[in-house]
Amino acid sequence: MTISFEERLVEALLFASAEPVALSEIADRLSDLVDAREVLASLAAHYQDRGVQLVERDGRYAFRTAQDLGPALRQGRVQARKVTRAQIEALAIIAYHEPTTRAEIEEIRGVALGKGTLDALLEAGWIRPRGRRQVPGRPVLWATTPAFLDHFGLTSRDDLPGIEDLKAAGLLERRAGVTLAMRVEEVDEADESDA
Amino acid sequence: MTISFEERLVEALLFASAEPVALSEIADRLSDLVDAREVLASLAAHYQDRGVQLVERDGRYAFRTAQDLGPALRQGRVQARKVTRAQIEALAIIAYHEPTTRAEIEEIRGVALGKGTLDALLEAGWIRPRGRRQVPGRPVLWATTPAFLDHFGLTSRDDLPGIEDLKAAGLLERRAGVTLAMRVEEVDEADESDA
Amino acid sequence: MAAAHAFQEDPVPVPVEDRLLLQLDAFEGPIDVLLALAREQKVDLTKIRILPLVDQYLAFIQRARHLRLELAADYLVMAAWLAFLKSRLLLPDPQPDDEPSATELAEHLAFQLQRLEAMQRAGVQLLAGTRLDHDVFARGVVEDLETPVGPVLYEATLYDLLKAYGSLRSRTAAPPPLTIAATRLYAVEDALERLRQRFGNCPDWTDLEQFLPHGIADAMVSRSAVASHFAACLELARDGLIDLRQARHFAAIQIRSRQGGGESA
Numbered sequence: 001m002t003i004s005f006e007e008r009l010v011e012a013l014l015f016a017s018a019e020p021v022a023l024s025e026i027a028d029r030l031s032d033l034v035d036a037r038e039v040l041a042s043l044a045a046h047y048q049d050r051g052v053q054l055v056e057r058d059g060r061y062a063f064r065t066a067q068d069l070g071p072a073l074r075q076g077r078v079q080a081r082k083v084t085r086a087q088i089e090a091l092a093i094i095a096y097h098e099p100t101t102r103a104e105i106e107e108i109r110g111v112a113l114g115k116g117t118l119d120a121l122l123e124a125g126w127i128r129p130r131g132r133r134q135v136p137g138r139p140v141l142w143a144t145t146p147a148f149l150d151h152f153g154l155t156s157r158d159d160l161p162g163i164e165d166l167k168a169a170g171l172l173e174r175r176a177g178v179t180l181a182m183r184v185e186e187v188d189e190a191d192e193s194d195a
Numbered sequence: 196m197t198i199s200f201e202e203r204l205v206e207a208l209l210f211a212s213a214e215p216v217a218l219s220e221i222a223d224r225l226s227d228l229v230d231a232r233e234v235l236a237s238l239a240a241h242y243q244d245r246g247v248q249l250v251e252r253d254g255r256y257a258f259r260t261a262q263d264l265g266p267a268l269r270q271g272r273v274q275a276r277k278v279t280r281a282q283i284e285a286l287a288i289i290a291y292h293e294p295t296t297r298a299e300i301e302e303i304r305g306v307a308l309g310k311g312t313l314d315a316l317l318e319a320g321w322i323r324p325r326g327r328r329q330v331p332g333r334p335v336l337w338a339t340t341p342a343f344l345d346h347f348g349l350t351s352r353d354d355l356p357g358i359e360d361l362k363a364a365g366l367l368e369r370r371a372g373v374t375l376a377m378r379v380e381e382v383d384e385a386d387e388s389d390a
Numbered sequence: 391m392a393a394a395h396a397f398q399e400d401p402v403p404v405p406v407e408d409r410l411l412l413q414l415d416a417f418e419g420p421i422d423v424l425l426a427l428a429r430e431q432k433v434d435l436t437k438i439r440i441l442p443l444v445d446q447y448l449a450f451i452q453r454a455r456h457l458r459l460e461l462a463a464d465y466l467v468m469a470a471w472l473a474f475l476k477s478r479l480l481l482p483d484p485q486p487d488d489e490p491s492a493t494e495l496a497e498h499l500a501f502q503l504q505r506l507e508a509m510q511r512a513g514v515q516l517l518a519g520t521r522l523d524h525d526v527f528a529r530g531v532v533e534d535l536e537t538p539v540g541p542v543l544y545e546a547t548l549y550d551l552l553k554a555y556g557s558l559r560s561r562t563a564a565p566p567p568l569t570i571a572a573t574r575l576y577a578v579e580d581a582l583e584r585l586r587q588r589f590g591n592c593p594d595w596t597d598l599e600q601f602l603p604h605g606i607a608d609a610m611v612s613r614s615a616v617a618s619h620f621a622a623c624l625e626l627a628r629d630g631l632i633d634l635r636q637a638r639h640f641a642a643i644q645i646r647s648r649q650g651g652g653e654s655a
Contacts, residue, residue, distance in 0.1 A: 066207060089554045355512070
């Protein structure tokens with residue numbers, strides 16, 4: 001079975017488009033000699049029994065996964081959630097300073113941690129409690145998990161670039177301050193091993 | 196032509212995801228009686244001449260539009276990320292020598308990396324730290340990511356242009372560059388002897 | 391405009407070094423320049439001849455300095471190293487055994503040029519290959535399959551993590567002590583000292599430029615020397631030690647010593 005250039009183009013166009021595409025827009029991409037409706041009809045017929053279907057909504061066209069596959073696709077399908085700034089900062093502090101306490105995280109960030117911050121990191125499976133510090137109050141110590149390494153593509157915590165590496169990669173924001181045109185000796189900031 | 200339930204399911208699964216899906220994840224959705232590789236091979240054959248193709252990226256699978264349709268699809272789309280010369284050279288050096296350190300990249304290019312070069316590659320998701328070299332200073336080693344292969348249309352690192360020839364010619368061996376001797380102290384000396 | 395034809399000159403071949411000087415900004419350091427020069431030999435880089443290459447590079451640097459183009463220090467260090475390499479290649483090798491021979495150094499340089507060339511070509515090929523969002527496109531929508539039943543997946547990249555820690559540390563780290571780097575600019579005091587030593591035997595009008603120190607590699611330092619010598623002149627003139635004159639705007643500034651006031655004009 002051969003497929004025409006127009007059919008291939010419309011197939012790719014609908015596949016790559018973030019929104020359903022209007023008929024007029026499809027027609028604009030095609031030569032005047034070709035009827036966009038015919039191309040769409042032919043594509044729709046091709047996909048009829050497949051796992052993906054060509055659907056029309058208000059004169060706009062899109063591919064959608066076949067409805068009967070919904071339950072099978074949803075199985076084990078995860079719900080994506082964006083990580084907040086407080087969460088990513090707390091996670092970074094735990095990763096660089098582990099094992100560490102909530103109080104230490106708050107001290108480094110300079111603000112108190114919101115209620116759900118560590119909970120979210122726990123739910124994500126990135127941190128776990130690892131014993132308690134032997135000081136009054138015996139606060140819980142937090143550490144990262146193998147799932148944390150896995151998610152961030154790290155083979156070990158040792159992969160985390162040090163302060164100097166971050167600086168060299170341009171990831172340490174420059175503080176407002178005195179910079180001269182001439183070479184200034186970089187001041188050695190902080191050793192990371194303070195826990 | 197009939198299509199199996201498994202083929203429809205995998206087709207829908209790959210369609211529903213923008214990122215390449217791991218073989219193991221695909222196999223998890225299928226009955227133990229079905230070989231995921233066979234399903235993928237059959238799908239790939241079906242899509243061979245179509246506007247959308249099944250591609251493999253380092254053991255992960257995804258649908259991508261056919262290469263020859265690029266110019267027609269590009270119209271009115273946001274341009275792909277701009278890459279500077281320093282960035283692409285650093286990226287090539289990492290890809291062909293990985294894992295490798297910042298100092299080695301600088302030796303090969305004979306010039307210091309500007310701040311922000313590795314940063315940009317990291318932000319694009321093309322490189323990641325992978326361990327440290329066990330030498331004094333324990334410098335971070337950099338390697339490429341699956342997203343790098345996906346972005347540059349490579350099935351695996353073996354697919355890098357000319358990598359076999361370069362290996363055979365010994366050009367990928369680790370050897371320090373002559374510029375190694377150029378350090379700031381010596382530059383200052385040169386200035387003084389000139390004055 | 392028939393005359394135009396009559397005076398049309400044969401195209402003068404522009405030397406390679408001059409052509410490269412025009413694109414100096416586009417180079418990524420001295421090795422990159424060397425590679426561009428090596429490509430001019432139009433031979434397989436594995437058969438590159440190092441000596442002519444060294445000469446070309448030195449000529450390139452010479453031209454750049456003659457034209458007072460700003461060259462980063464690396465370029466001059468490279469020139470010094472190549473001059474050293476050249477002398478060792480030409481002279482019998484007197485080096486002790488534990489140091490690499492001149493031939494080895496030359497071979498190594500050739501290796502480095504080949505390697506950089508290979509990486510530059512690889513970069514070009516990567517960019518010219520099939521690129522996502524340019525030649526091929528991914529699925530435009532991630533389908534929301536409604537009522538997800540699986541676990542929650544938190545989304546964050548390694549870049550997010552490192553960036554968060556980086557900005558956190560720069561936000562909260564104790565401010566570094568103020569350091570003012572020693573300046574390498576030419577001080578007015580030094581210029582005064584220099585001029586005091588020299589103008590004594592100079593009863594005739596002489597261009598100030600003659601008194602400037604020569605061979606300062608760094609363009610910034612070189613410019614500061616001009617400024618500080620001019621300031622020093624003004625001071626000496628105020629003290630009645632020299633006369634100053636300038637024929638017109640932007641003309642050369644001339645000075646002469648005023649000995650015992652007898653010669654004052």
